[in-house]
Amino acid sequence: MGRVFSRFRGLVSSLQRSRDTVFGNVSSLFEGRAIDDGMWEELEALLIQGDVGVDLSEELVKRVRERVRAEGVVDPAQAREILKREMIALLRRHETAGHVHGGLRLMPGYLTVVLVVGVNGAGKTTNIAKLAQYLKESGRRVVVAAADTFRAAAIDQLKIWGERADVPVIAHAPGADPAAVVFDAWKHARAVHADVLLIDTAGRLHTKFNLMEELKKVNRVLARQDEKAPHEVLLVLDATSGQNAVVQAREFQKAVGVTGIVLAKLDGTSKGGVAFSIADELRLPIRFVGTGEKIADIDTFDPEEFVRGLFAAHGQAA
Numbered sequence: 001m002g003r004v005f006s007r008f009r010g011l012v013s014s015l016q017r018s019r020d021t022v023f024g025n026v027s028s029l030f031e032g033r034a035i036d037d038g039m040w041e042e043l044e045a046l047l048i049q050g051d052v053g054v055d056l057s058e059e060l061v062k063r064v065r066e067r068v069r070a071e072g073v074v075d076p077a078q079a080r081e082i083l084k085r086e087m088i089a090l091l092r093r094h095e096t097a098g099h100v101h102g103g104l105r106l107m108p109g110y111l112t113v114v115l116v117v118g119v120n121g122a123g124k125t126t127n128i129a130k131l132a133q134y135l136k137e138s139g140r141r142v143v144v145a146a147a148d149t150f151r152a153a154a155i156d157q158l159k160i161w162g163e164r165a166d167v168p169v170i171a172h173a174p175g176a177d178p179a180a181v182v183f184d185a186w187k188h189a190r191a192v193h194a195d196v197l198l199i200d201t202a203g204r205l206h207t208k209f210n211l212m213e214e215l216k217k218v219n220r221v222l223a224r225q226d227e228k229a230p231h232e233v234l235l236v237l238d239a240t241s242g243q244n245a246v247v248q249a250r251e252f253q254k255a256v257g258v259t260g261i262v263l264a265k266l267d268g269t270s271k272g273g274v275a276f277s278i279a280d281e282l283r284l285p286i287r288f289v290g291t292g293e294k295i296a297d298i299d300t301f302d303p304e305e306f307v308r309g310l311f312a313a314h315g316q317a318a
Contacts, residue, residue, distance in 0.1 A: 022050035023310040030080035050273035084307050091303035094283040101285045102300040113197045113229040118236035120203035123264035125154050127236050128200050129161030130298035140195040145185030146171035147178040148202040179221045186225050212255040236262045249282050260287035
């Protein structure tokens with residue numbers, strides 16, 4: 001229980017800015033006032049401000065309002081609890097078998113290949129290092145492929161992180177063919193009986209057609225080694241970019257079939273509501289969230305913990 005509490009405390013800390021602004025105001029809305037039309041209008045406006053999205057905010061308020069009326073709720077604190085339960089249900093409503101929030105689907109004795117993609121500046125390379133550390137601490141043997149060959153700094157950065165985490169990083173010279181790096185990394189991972197191969201890719205602007213085509217080439221190289229690879233395509237999104245993150249995700253889905261999201265820089269935004277838009281509009285699970293700048297500041301995403309974190313300042317359990 002100690003570790004679970006510690007992880008939740010880390011998530012609570014990372015959501016401080018969200019609570020201090022938008023979601024703190026959402027929670028305060030249910031204090032010291034009657035439930036009336038004005039409250040629902042204010043709630044919808046705050047959710048939109050928090051990057052939940054216009055249509056989704058309207059739907060969420062409608063669902064909460066209908067439940068409050070149907071259940072005869074008159075206590076605003078009870079209405080707040082209904083809101084929280086509906087927020088959790090919203091995050092979970094598109095979950096299906098094998099398509100759920102939190103972590104990776106790993107099979108014992110099988111090399112799981114994870115392609116990590118994202119636009120420039122989203123924190124992709126740093127979060128690959130965090131993932132490597134997290135997986136190693138979970139008892140997995142990890143290999144990292146430095147396939148962002150366009151930036152020498154990205155290769156050097158991964159090597160430094162790899163040394164800190166004691167994880168091998170397979171790299172070629174800057175400017176090398178990323179697909180060749182991936183092939184060599186796959187061979188090395190198989191030779192050392194690794195559990196997971198994490199593949200860094202160059203930061204892609206989602207409007208750059210040729211760069212997207214290169215990602216498809218990497219996919220083809222992997223498929224020749226294992227017809228099911230890559231088994232996961234994780235898209236790193238910057239939580240501070242708000243609804244633009246949803247637009248980016250749609251483009252990557254078209255190009256490389258994204259299977260999950262790493263929501264980075266959650267500690268740096270006051271608009272944590274983008275998680276709801278991602279989960280609902282894109283029907284993509286959020287696998288991990290970045291909760292700080294250190295290599296250990298990453299956690300699996302859990303809808304209950306996330307909603308608890310948004311409202312934690314008021315000591316309410318989700």
